[in-house]
Amino acid sequence: MATGSVIRLTSPCTLRHRGLAVRMVAEACRLARGDGSSPDDQSLTYDLRDPFDAELVSAFAEIYNNIVLHAYRRRDGETIEIAIHVSPGAMTVEIRDNGSTFDLSSVPEPDLDSLPEGGMGLHIARAMLDEVVYEPGPPNLWRLTKRHQAATTAS
Amino acid sequence: MPIDFSRSDQGDVSNLRIAGTLDVNTASELAAIIDKLVEAKRPRIVVDLSGLDLIDSSGVAALVALYKRTRAHGGQVSVTGARDQPLAIFKLLRMDKVFTI
Numbered sequence: 001m002a003t004g005s006v007i008r009l010t011s012p013c014t015l016r017h018r019g020l021a022v023r024m025v026a027e028a029c030r031l032a033r034g035d036g037s038s039p040d041d042q043s044l045t046y047d048l049r050d051p052f053d054a055e056l057v058s059a060f061a062e063i064y065n066n067i068v069l070h071a072y073r074r075r076d077g078e079t080i081e082i083a084i085h086v087s088p089g090a091m092t093v094e095i096r097d098n099g100s101t102f103d104l105s106s107v108p109e110p111d112l113d114s115l116p117e118g119g120m121g122l123h124i125a126r127a128m129l130d131e132v133v134y135e136p137g138p139p140n141l142w143r144l145t146k147r148h149q150a151a152t153t154a155s
Numbered sequence: 156m157p158i159d160f161s162r163s164d165q166g167d168v169s170n171l172r173i174a175g176t177l178d179v180n181t182a183s184e185l186a187a188i189i190d191k192l193v194e195a196k197r198p199r200i201v202v203d204l205s206g207l208d209l210i211d212s213s214g215v216a217a218l219v220a221l222y223k224r225t226r227a228h229g230g231q232v233s234v235t236g237a238r239d240q241p242l243a244i245f246k247l248l249r250m251d252k253v254f255t256i
Contacts, residue, residue, distance in 0.1 A: 015180050022209075046176070046208040046240075054240035061211050065179050112249045117219050120212040120248060127247050 006085055013072055013080035013097060018064055021082055022046075025060045025093060028084045029053040032091045033148055055128035056146045060093055062121035063142050071099025071140065081139070090130075093144045101136035157181055159206070162188055169197040174206025177214030177241075185217050193224040200225055202254075205236030210244055222253065 007028050011017045026046055033052055048054040064080070072078045081096040110116045110123050125144070126132050133143040158181035159174045169192055173185070192200055202218065222232045234254035237245055245251045 018178075018180060048209060048240040051243065054243050057209070058211070058240060058244060061178065061209075065211065065213070069179075115219050115223065115250075115253065117216040117223075118212075120215065124212060124244065124247060128243075 006083055008084075009082045011080055011082070012076075013068055013078045013099075014076065015065075015068055015074075017080075018061070018068070021064055021080070022057060022061050024082070025084065026053055026057050028086075029056050029091065032086045052146065052148050056091065056093070056144070059125040059128040059132075059144055059146075060095075062125045063095060063144065066121055067095065067097045067099060067140075067142075070102070071097050073100075090145055090147045092146075093142075095142040095144070096137070096139040098138045099140065101140055104132075104134040158184055160185060160188065162192070164197075167198045169200045170203060171200060172203040172206065174204075174208075176209045177207060177217065178209065178211040179213040182213045182217040189217065189221045189224075192221065193228070196228045196230065197225070198230045200230065200232045202232065202234045203236050204234055204241055205238065207237065207241050208239070210241040215244060215248060215250065218254075219250070 007024065009021060009024055011020060026048065029050070029052060030047075033050065035050070046057075048057055067080060068074060078097070078099065083094045085092045085094070107122050108119070110119045129144050129146050131143070131145040133141075135141040157175055158177060161172050163170045171188065171192065175181070177185070200221070202221075218234070225232045232254065234245075242251070245254065
């Protein structure tokens, strides 16, 4: 994918549309890494064998869940805007929503020793990315950045 | 593939195979099969994730619930075959040791 290009998606923000957004991010990861292989268009499975793809998709999916479940509280009729930017050595996913805001710094780290059944989403996102920025809105903005080796080498 | 799962029993061991995607959209589909495993107090449950491509925190929560409920009646749960993205999530959440992957 050419450096500086942007992929955008504006979509209803529901769990039904989640797969659409996750697939777009997964495919953009593959392109950003310069993976020239042809995707298997007949396959309905995710190809997340590359750690870069796996980690960015994991983080994005958790943030998407948070927006649907917490910012919008599963309300119908709401929208999410996603913009994927590829720059030399990094990929950034910007996500905008008009739901309720929260204080990112107030979210505690989960106590993993207690085997929690919730509160792991932001921990996953933070751990899988190089940078997580949240700016309360409206619109609220999430900026998820992950550096990748392929573009660093090529630049 | 959204999610595909099946259960087979051999003696005291129940094998639960989960393939595809285990996430906020599909985790609830596992609820019935997990309830039956727990209600039957199966002593040993082996979860085969070799066909699992993607998991999120909701999917992890479903597996943790199975683990906790089975342990509560003295049973054991182990996970085999996790790879790629699911394995990365289990390691991050330190569940690779709990599930003896």
